Amino acid sequence: MRTHMCGEIGTSDIGQTVTVCGWVAKRREHGDKLAFVDLRDYSGIVQCVIDNAVDVRSEYVVKITGVVRPRPEGTVNVNLSTGEVEIGECLVEVLRSAEPPPFPVDARADDVDENVRLQYRYIDIRRERMQKNLRTRAKVNSAVRTAMESQGFVEVETPMLVPSTPEGAREFLVPSRKEPGSFYALPQSPQLFKQLLMVAGIDRYYQIARCLRDEDLRADRQYEFMQLDAEMSFVNQVDVLAAISAAVIAAAESVTGVKPDPIQQITWREAMERFGVDKPDLRFGMELTELTAIFSSTEFKAFAGAESIKGIRVEGKAEEFGRNKLDALTDRAKKMGAKGLVWLKVTTDGTLESPVVKFLSADEQSQLISTLQAKAGDLLLIVADKWSMTCEVLGTLRNDLGRPPVHQGPYRYVWVTEFPLFVGVDKETGQPKPGHHPFCQPHPDDLDKFESDPMSVRSLAYDLVLNGWELGSGSIRIHEPEMQRRVFTALGISEDEANRKFGFFLKPFTYGAPPHGGFAFGLDRLVAILAGEENIREVIAFPKTQSGQDPMTNAPTRAENKQLDELGIRVLPPKV
């Protein structure tokens, strides 16, 4: 039907007769003897010159045949990739007329209410931005597949209708027609199946897998999302990180054209100490500075005897933060559970100004300034509390005060390793809770502390972080039933309970499970950042709104009684 794409026509085509198809982006009439039509397809826009009267309007679908020619002197459009040429002597065939679009099909629609864009997503996607984003996504998928396959990974598809599992995220349930009252779940991840594929001797599995979680939506979370899911046999952590790094680096290079440096690693402990969070954003400084030793014999009650005292230096912000803003920061700290937040301002003569400065000795003040490398005009924020609280509060404030939008360069990838095996304590049972999931291999150097000090045991679990966004996580798994029992015991799970909850998963491991480990990372998040978007909806063709609805299809919709009868389901009246 066509010989060229609109955006690809250039000076090398001059003199050729071409046929292009697309949508009318703009029509400019000059009497009934001359009109310009900008024709758009996914590749771009080309100007067609029409010498007779043709009724074409915005978004009409047309086929235009004509001759490529250079534009007359002085009429070159430098804003257009095809701006040096135009198609003349045009024969126009209207393939389909169209209603005027509800919003401009160009960059101006970036300002349109997102709900309206989603309602007319098929028009929104005609826009350059969405075309680019979806094609970026396809590039990432393709690069990831190539990278995985070149490393010997085998793509295996796992089921979408799976048993409901007791732990983890809330699941979507699918009623069984053959067995009314029973339900499938949609998979939160292919976790179980991929580990069983290792028992099954697949050796290296990968899948670009759709995962579903019925948890509240966010800028970086949808009900359904895509993950690169992978698992490897006969490997250690170094092997897994290398394999996944290769895929991520290939994906990034395919989009940006620049091969990222090897991905750096830090331990979870170091991430918490320096950045206060387990998904550190390495694009900016303002690191947490250790101050505990300075106040080891302080008279200041709020600092005396604190397990951990840390501070951050907010460069040059002393002036900007008046009483209201400082109170808001203090409130934020208290809401997170901190006892308080101490702020100090460095004045122009280098002294400290703060309600608490009178409680600090001259020596403490000077050490504070030198340790934090504070300069005139800086705002200093200090928290004294339990180590985890100090880190968490300052880490949050650091992000609040310094973090650039996620898509703003440079791209800073980082592996965070050695996550704690257990995190916190279950309020009801008093037992430790798994940091990642109960099948993570404990760190071999910490096995002697397993019973005596379980909370200090590290695991062979790791996260991949990009610009403060968690891209994904993984671990070396437990493949020995004895070790699994030890972890279950620490978690307060009896053998009976373990068999009941995880039996279908544990039994296969008695038939010869190889040592194995794996990883999964969210493709939507990676694509969003690489595409320069701060919202994954912008890189998903048909996303849901924050309330889980699709404004285009109106999903979810009510089920017919006939369907419900067949499934043996009755809907309760709405709660008053």
Place this chain on the structure above:
RNA sequence: GGUCUCGUGGUGAAGUUGGAGUUCACGCCGGCCUGUCAAGCCGGAGGUCGCGGGUUCGAGUCCCGUCGGGACCGCCA
């Protein structure tokens, strides 16, 4: 479940101490126009100010409720 925020012709905005659905830009329809390019000029149509109450002589504006969008917290082993 919670906090904050937004809702005004098709789209984006403005709307003052409460005083007539007022305004601006784009789009749309009609006319003019032979080198424009998110064209220009002239004219026109188009809105139950998300919805429901309340206060008031009078509500886009104030109050209460509700629905919808967004950001965040909880949640996401």
